[in-house]
Amino acid sequence: MNAHSRKPFGVDLASQSAAGEEDPGASLEDFAGDSAAPARTALPDSTLPTWSSPMTEPAEHLMDWLRDAHAMEEQAETMLQTASDRLENYPELKAKLQAHLQETREQARLLRECIQRRGGDTSGVKDMAGKMSAMMQGLGARMADDEVMKVAMSCYAFEHFEVATYRILVAAADMAQDTQTRQVCDDILRQEEATAAWLGERLGVLTQEFLVLSRGAGSDAKR
Numbered sequence: 001m002n003a004h005s006r007k008p009f010g011v012d013l014a015s016q017s018a019a020g021e022e023d024p025g026a027s028l029e030d031f032a033g034d035s036a037a038p039a040r041t042a043l044p045d046s047t048l049p050t051w052s053s054p055m056t057e058p059a060e061h062l063m064d065w066l067r068d069a070h071a072m073e074e075q076a077e078t079m080l081q082t083a084s085d086r087l088e089n090y091p092e093l094k095a096k097l098q099a100h101l102q103e104t105r106e107q108a109r110l111l112r113e114c115i116q117r118r119g120g121d122t123s124g125v126k127d128m129a130g131k132m133s134a135m136m137q138g139l140g141a142r143m144a145d146d147e148v149m150k151v152a153m154s155c156y157a158f159e160h161f162e163v164a165t166y167r168i169l170v171a172a173a174d175m176a177q178d179t180q181t182r183q184v185c186d187d188i189l190r191q192e193e194a195t196a197a198w199l200g201e202r203l204g205v206l207t208q209e210f211l212v213l214s215r216g217a218g219s220d221a222k223r
């Protein structure tokens with residue numbers, strides 16, 4: 001069960017009623033009004049939960065973003081697996097993607113631990129949708145004559161997306177005063193930054209390798 005399902009509209013009804021010196025057992029019907037018991041409906045409007053002004057705590061955003069990050073890492077795993085399996089003539093890039101695949105699996109595991117420690121779970125449609133989109137991306141690259149270049153570009157862009165994700169998570173974990181989650185996200189951030197930097201430094205050389213191979217038989221250059 002996630003934070004949203006525990007707190008509809010971001011409001012904890014039980015603690016609201018306690019703070020308002022109402023019967024802690026008061027139900028929604030009590031708040032809605034009852035002509036037989038007018039004293040129980042005298043709460044000021046500002047204490048009532050509404051659809052139009054949800055209150056969302058940093059902790060709830062943190063949970064959403066951790067789940068997004070977990071879905072992202074599952075997507076990365078599919079993308080890295082497909083790309084590294086297919087590369088044949090670019091051993092350095094292949095080895096790097098395989099190494100980052102291992103890191104990515106560990107990152108997903110650490111995120112699951114953070115989510116579970118905070119009372120959430122990682123099941124959901126989003127994870128599946130991410131995997132599907134990674135597979136489609138892989139298929140798109142496969143059809144290109146310059147598959148290796150498409151893979152390198154996708155990975156470089158994806159790593160920067162991950163860097164942004166973990167910078168946001170570090171700040172959110174700070175706000176939520178969750179030092180363990182902050183540490184995990186900061187450690188993962190360093191790995192993503194290192195991978196992004198590695199790819200960035202090698203894009204030029206990789207392009208030249210590809211262009212040289214393309215001049216020869218041609219088919220070796222693709223991947």
Ligand SMILES: [Fe+2]
Pocket residue numbers: 076100104159162192195
């Ligand atoms: Fe990554």
